[in-house]
Amino acid sequence: MELPDLSGRTILVTGATSGVGRDGAVRLGGQGARVLVHGRDHERGAATVDAIEDAGGVATFYPADFTDLDAVRGLADTVREETDGLDVLCNNAGVYTTYRGRTEQGFGMIFGVNHVAPFVLTHGLADHLTADARVVNTASIAHRFADLDLGMVRRKRGLTGPAFERYCESKLCNVLFTRELARRLGPASTNCLHPGNIPGSNFAREIPFPLSLGVDALSALPSIPGLTDTVADGGQALARLAAAEDVAGVTGEYFDKQALADPARSAKNDTLARDLWDLTAELVGIDPELPSGPATRETNSDGRASRGVRIDVTEVGSDGESADATAENGTDEADLTTLDGVGPATAEALRAAGFDSVTAVRAASAEELTTTDGVGPARARRIKDSAEGA
Ligand SMILES: NC(=O)c1ccc[n+]([C@@H]2O[C@H](COP(=O)([O-])OP(=O)(O)OC[C@H]3O[C@@H](n4cnc5c(N)ncnc54)[C@H](OP(=O)(O)O)[C@@H]3O)[C@@H](O)[C@H]2O)c1
Structure with missing residues (x-):
């Protein structure tokens, strides 16, 4: 696998203190990137930083415990303050634990660390991503x-059941998250991967006895073709998606190590992907829409880009009532949601952005107007500006 020169690129790898993330981070640093090494363990963090610097990169350790969303938000804030932009975000940190406790915000532990934390981190950094950024x-x-x-x-604010079930579900969330994120990002891209079956990482540290004996035995062996992989295999696959030129422009895909693969049927369910996205945003109390920036796409309801579309704000709702009348009648937010799937937050945002009536979003040609589905305040302002300027 060939990686390009990454001098001048800034890359955040979560879970880079060990295993797949560490290996991938060192590879990326070896190509000259500035790597932001995330994890919890300071000693391992310092060791990864040293390894990256030995390989020719520049690195800093950013500790944050993903069992606390305040720490996740803090990480996003620090990255924003200390960098001019982010070229690659690798959401790699993950946990398998039989511990049934909850995260600080009351999420199931595996769901919280493996799905909610990267969701919040990505959301917090979305407008800091560069135009050609990659999220892995x-x-x-x-x-x-x-x-x-x-x-x-x-x-349940997460999933219950045995650890293995909860883990599998959290990983389905990762694939669905990738699918929905791809719809919302552009020109930036996002993909996900299965890094391999890697007993040699620290991942099995919480696997209970006697299963742990089997993992220990396997981790002591070199990889067994078709059964196990090495940490280096996983790190290579991660680094490839993060930087290799042959995957530039690929987005929303699932890779089995380095091969493009077909994920499970449920992982291709766009409705499930969108519902999971919205529900997660609701549970953590953030706007489901990504903050707009160089990396984010203006999408319509079926995912097509709508950048540059001129929207003429004039007509009436599908019920034939005039826009103004509907708006006047729309004394509470619930009334506003009757319009073309535009939700209360969007409706409010459009009104705040200066539209006379929320039904304006239904106007002009129906095709163009569906592009405003899911619009947020910043985008509403741009739509208005472009409508006024055109
Ligand atoms: N190993 C496998 O066979 C395998 C297979 C498929 C997928 N995966 C996935 O690969 C990813 C990396 O796993 P790995 O095998 O490299 O395991 P690993 O060696 O245990 O590395 C996990 C990383 O995640 C970090 N992490 C765990 N819990 C965290 C928390 N609460 N807050 C912040 N960071 C946390 C760890 O940081 P600290 O060490 O500093 O705590 C570590 O850097 C995971 O997403 C996992 O689901 C692994």
């Missing part, structure tokens, strides 16, 4: 064994 999410082949129940996620 470390998922797992384990997603194939998952059956995701969003009702349960809502009720």
